[in-house]
Amino acid sequence: MELSDLYRQVILDHNKSPRNFGRLVPADAEADGYNPLCGDRLELRFDGSGCAISVASASLMSEAVAGHTRAEIESLSQQVIQMLTQTSFTPKRDLGKLMALAGVHEFPARVKCASLCWHTLLAALAQAHATVSTE
Amino acid sequence: MSLPATTARHEYLDGAGRLRAERVRADFPILARQINGRPLTYLDSGASAQQPTQVLEAVSYYATHQHANVHRGVHTLSQLATSAFEGARESVRAYINARSTREIIFVRGTTEAINLVAASYGRGAVGPGDEVLISQLEHHANIVPWQLLCAERGARLIALPLTSEGQVDPEEFRRHLNARTRMVALAHVSNVLGTVLPVQELIGIAHQHGVPVLLDGAQAIAHEAIDVQALGCDFYAFSGHKMYAPTGIGVLYGREALLRAMPPWQTGGDMILTVSIAGSTWNELPYKFEAGTPNISGAIGMAAAFDYIRAVGRAAIAAHEHELAAHANELLQRIPGLKLIGTAPGKAAVISFTLAGVHPHDIGTILDHEGVAIRTGHHCAMPLMDYLGLPATARASFACYNTHADVEALERALQRVREVFG
Numbered sequence: 001m002e003l004s005d006l007y008r009q010v011i012l013d014h015n016k017s018p019r020n021f022g023r024l025v026p027a028d029a030e031a032d033g034y035n036p037l038c039g040d041r042l043e044l045r046f047d048g049s050g051c052a053i054s055v056a057s058a059s060l061m062s063e064a065v066a067g068h069t070r071a072e073i074e075s076l077s078q079q080v081i082q083m084l085t086q087t088s089f090t091p092k093r094d095l096g097k098l099m100a101l102a103g104v105h106e107f108p109a110r111v112k113c114a115s116l117c118w119h120t121l122l123a124a125l126a127q128a129h130a131t132v133s134t135e
Numbered sequence: 136m137s138l139p140a141t142t143a144r145h146e147y148l149d150g151a152g153r154l155r156a157e158r159v160r161a162d163f164p165i166l167a168r169q170i171n172g173r174p175l176t177y178l179d180s181g182a183s184a185q186q187p188t189q190v191l192e193a194v195s196y197y198a199t200h201q202h203a204n205v206h207r208g209v210h211t212l213s214q215l216a217t218s219a220f221e222g223a224r225e226s227v228r229a230y231i232n233a234r235s236t237r238e239i240i241f242v243r244g245t246t247e248a249i250n251l252v253a254a255s256y257g258r259g260a261v262g263p264g265d266e267v268l269i270s271q272l273e274h275h276a277n278i279v280p281w282q283l284l285c286a287e288r289g290a291r292l293i294a295l296p297l298t299s300e301g302q303v304d305p306e307e308f309r310r311h312l313n314a315r316t317r318m319v320a321l322a323h324v325s326n327v328l329g330t331v332l333p334v335q336e337l338i339g340i341a342h343q344h345g346v347p348v349l350l351d352g353a354q355a356i357a358h359e360a361i362d363v364q365a366l367g368c369d370f371y372a373f374s375g376h377k378m379y380a381p382t383g384i385g386v387l388y389g390r391e392a393l394l395r396a397m398p399p400w401q402t403g404g405d406m407i408l409t410v411s412i413a414g415s416t417w418n419e420l421p422y423k424f425e426a427g428t429p430n431i432s433g434a435i436g437m438a439a440a441f442d443y444i445r446a447v448g449r450a451a452i453a454a455h456e457h458e459l460a461a462h463a464n465e466l467l468q469r470i471p472g473l474k475l476i477g478t479a480p481g482k483a484a485v486i487s488f489t490l491a492g493v494h495p496h497d498i499g500t501i502l503d504h505e506g507v508a509i510r511t512g513h514h515c516a517m518p519l520m521d522y523l524g525l526p527a528t529a530r531a532s533f534a535c536y537n538t539h540a541d542v543e544a545l546e547r548a549l550q551r552v553r554e555v556f557g
Contacts, residue, residue: 003500003504003555051496052494052556055494110496113496
């Protein structure tokens with residue numbers, strides 16, 4: 001377990017200069033994510049404060065989901081969450097820069113930091129879906 | 136199990152009466168282990184302190200020689216267990232100078248103690264339109280029970296603002312007391328800022344208004360001299376695991392007159408005198424508040440921990456911890472972008488800080504990699520974090536077994552954080 005597995009250059013870069021940062025008004029879907037353990041708050045798309053891992057994860061996410069359909073985003077989110085939580089994980093497809101988050105698995109206390117934004121994204125999509133289905 | 140004080144003086148203190156921290160450290164087996172391939176630097180005693188061999192052996196001796204249920208059997212083991220358990224109660228009474236063991240109630244910890252007071256005393260004393268006064272720096276354990284009580288009773292929970300140093304100002308406190316104030320609940324020592332509140336003065340002011348005071352002593356019990364009669368507090372709550380004893384044991388001290396008038400909280404075995412289907416009568420104090428089989432071995436461990444603190448010397452421990460905190464304050468100033476949070480004069484050996492551009496969680500992970508254990512996050516004090524405008528802080532807290540080498544390890548590890556994050 002090396003520190004550099006967690007704090008890869010991509011992560012440090014996205015922490016320092018988060019992409020797609022700031023509120024989107026109006027937004028098609030919104031959800032709040034909150035990790036009571038570390039006091040991080042993230043809001044999609046995406047705003048807030050957090051540790052390097054949660055900020056970088058959200059920043060990488062904002063790049064990765066751009067231009068994709070809801071079904072693709074849901075599948076991608078599940079892939080990333082599996083990568084963060086499962087011991088032997090083989091991605092179904094190339095996760096590209098998101099592979100920078102692979103080392104987080106070695107640091108159990110930090111898995112939630114990385115997965116927060118993905119869970120929040122899934123919640124936002126579920127809410128948006130619920131809204132659509134009731135119309 | 137207790138160490139004779141005369142020989143212990145020679146053992147734990149040097150000729151000048153200063154703590155021999157390396158000798159103390161040798162009593163704590165866990166401190167010899169490595170973390171991530173590096174020697175453990177344990178600076179999270181504010182969250183939970185480690186246990187010395189003396190405590191571990193007391194608990195083990197009880198389990199291997201004396202265990203049975205208490206207050207029940209006529210057989211030998213039950214009598215031995217009862218005698219050890221009640222001996223522990225007397226040991227607690229003596230340490231905090233309560234008048235009687237009837238005032239010492241064993242609970243799971245500080246949280247349960249405060250819940251007990253809010254539910255039992257609070258429901259009787261607080262009504263619609265009344266106020267419960269706390270401060271802005273409280274731990275959630277000293278906020279949420281009062282919040283629920285106030286919601287249930289239609290009362291208001293008021294939080295005292297702090298000075299810029301993170302202290303409670305007695306004049307501000309006086310201004311917040313009024314004819315509707317029914318209860319004051321304050322930390323003795325802040326778990327985030329290390330502030331030692333002027334509790335004696337605050338209690339005096341509250342009592343002028345006829346308002347009882349509960350002190351949350353979780354962060355004070357292992358460090359401050361606690362004399363509940365001198366303090367004059369009405370309730371005092373603390374946990375064993377903050378004072379070198381096991382988890383799952385704590386104490387509520389309450390003034391006997393108040394406890395006597397309070398209704399039972401949890402009910403069941405041991406807290407009753409008689410039970411019939413038509414109704415029940417309650418056992419005498421303190422048993423009225425101890426339903427079910429208590430944490431017997433925890434209480435015995437707690438008594439052993441008090442013996443340990445006494446043997447090493449509480450004042451010498453406190454002096455040592457303050458020396459370490461002063462050293463840490465000095466070294467930490469050298470870290471670029473480091474800001475100390477909480478600067479009240481005379482504060483306890485608890486150092487909260489932030490590092491510009493680095494979230495406390497990242498500090499915690501990198502320090503852990505270097506073998507240094509600290510606490511990071513909101514420290515169960517989210518209203519204080521909001522008040523300070525911070526999402527979280529990093530916190531190093533010191534105990535009797537810490538050394539100047541630990542302080543240096545902390546500084547080195549923080550320099551490493553700066554290297555990683557630039």
